[in-house]
Amino acid sequence: MSTDDIYEVTIVGGGPAGMYAAFYSGMRAMRTKLIDAKEELGGFMRTYPEKLVWDVGGVDPIRCEVLIDKLEKQAKTFDPTIVLGQEIAHMERGEDGVFTITAKTGERHYTRTILLCAGRGMTQVxxxxxxxxxxxxxxxxxxxxxxxxxxxxxxxxxxxxxxxxxxxxxxxxxxxxxxxxxxxxxxxxxxxxxxxxxxxxxxxxxxxxxxxxxxxxxxxxxxxxxxxxxxxxxxxxxxxxxxxxxFDRDFGELLKWGLKKEDYGLTVDPKMRTSIPGIFGAGDFITYGSKVRLIAGAFNDAVLAVNSAKLYMEPTASDMAGVSSHNARFFEKNKAILSE
Missing domain, CATH: 3.50.50.60 (FAD/NAD(P)-binding domain)
Structure with missing residues (x-):
């Protein structure tokens, strides 16, 4: 394992929480990897592609499959590494604090923090x-x-x-x-x-x-x-x-990592921190007192989780990313759009 193999955050799960986390971690200039067990992003949303979604702020009623496409495009804004078709099974932390997470395929991934966005898991109708x-x-x-x-x-x-x-x-x-x-x-x-x-x-x-x-x-x-x-x-x-x-929900090996959990989801605190330092959660996979089980709620979870991951690695970092209208990460992208 070389330094180039180590990511700052690895997101497990490619539903709305995972995709938005991939975008927002880019806003925070974090080296990001997104892993999903299926061969396409979208998570549980893929089970109702024709359904109209009304409750995403500022978005007209939109077919779910179209919303997935838009979220996927947004997730790729800062070029995260995306790995599909790998179900994550095992996790261990080295003496240097780096996590090794291993897929059922045997492939290993190295990361300083983990963000679990497993949604409803591998669902079976x-x-x-x-x-x-x-x-x-x-x-x-x-x-x-x-x-x-x-x-x-x-x-x-x-x-x-x-x-x-x-x-x-x-x-x-x-x-x-x-x-x-x-x-x-x-x-x-x-x-x-x-x-x-x-x-x-x-x-x-x-x-x-x-x-x-x-x-x-x-x-x-x-x-x-x-x-x-x-x-x-x-x-x-x-x-x-x-x-x-x-649907019957199956989270595979994730719930065998020793993480604290409740009847409906992984337990996190208000900053999306799990019971294991360095591991965070977002979306339907987690539960906490004021949890909102909407797509919009998953976005908010993702922001809080990424911010916590950033501060875990860099305690002196700012509490949140600069808003997009003033964030230097968008300057060149804005120029390109405005010049079209």
Whole structure:
């Protein structure tokens, strides 16, 4: 290992927190590496590319896939090293304080600080636990929506009660002939405003769950819904079914590093410091008292974490990067843009 092999910060995870951290660490003139287990950046956002995102400050409603592209372009502003297709497994710290993190491929990465932005980890969709469900997965039973146009003028049944189920209902209702939302409880766990919008425009059936599927060949044409308490059955004809029951999360070896954690995420303090000095966290992977689980919240986490990493290495450094309008890192870039 030579000095050239050592990065100042290595970001593990390429979702919104990781990508923004790569950009902001560039603002702080830090030598940065970004590693993701998948072959593309975007993290969990890749599971809903067609969904409209409304709650990023100063940005008009934007398709998720477009937002990913913009974040990726921004992340590359200061030319960080980006490594894809490597799931990080092991970590050790040398006597000189340098961390060695090793991927399952065997490749080693050397860094003075680590920023964990693992999001929801390696996610696996929770499939519908009903006999014969797999028969329809290649036709009209969906776990991920990638093309809204397929639902135009159709009867669409959505099973689920979280944010994704409710958001899909609101996205599809203007296109579909009818949207029916089925949830096993009366109360939805999604945010209040989208739930109110859904109840005003879609047909909501609670507390019911899908108990049986009917179809001809590989196409589903109706479902049986069972009341969660009484067992009453009603059968509904459908053209398309979307199952949004969440995802199983797998963080691999990261949670075996001895880091303090809670039921939902890695424990950090208000400055995004974990229980191991030199290791920081941001995004959905972490939890703290005032945690905001929005993309905008992930950006703020990333800024705080990078600032803490900088101060860990250089205690006399400024608390934060200079704002972009006065930051020397942008002078030449601004000239190039203005001259176009």
């Amino acid at each position: 929770q499939k519908l636990d009903v006999e014969g469900a797999s028969r329809y997965e290649l036709t009209n039973l969906h776990y991920v929506v990638t093309d809204l146009s397929r639902f135009k003028d159709k009867v669409v049944l959505i099973s689920g009660g979280g944010d994704s189920a409710v958001d899909w209902a609101n996205e599809i209702t203007p296109l579909a002939k009818e949207v029916i939302v089925v949830h096993r409880r009366d109360q939805f766990t999604a945010h209040e405003q989208p739930v109110a919008q859904m109840r005003a425009s879609a047909r909501v059936i609670t507390p019911y769950h899908i108990s049986r599927l009917y179809g001809s060949g590989d196409r589903l044409d109706s479902v049986a819904l069972e009341h969660s308490e009484t067992g009453e059955i009603q059968r509904i004809e459908v053209d398309e079914v979307i199952v949004s029951h969440g």
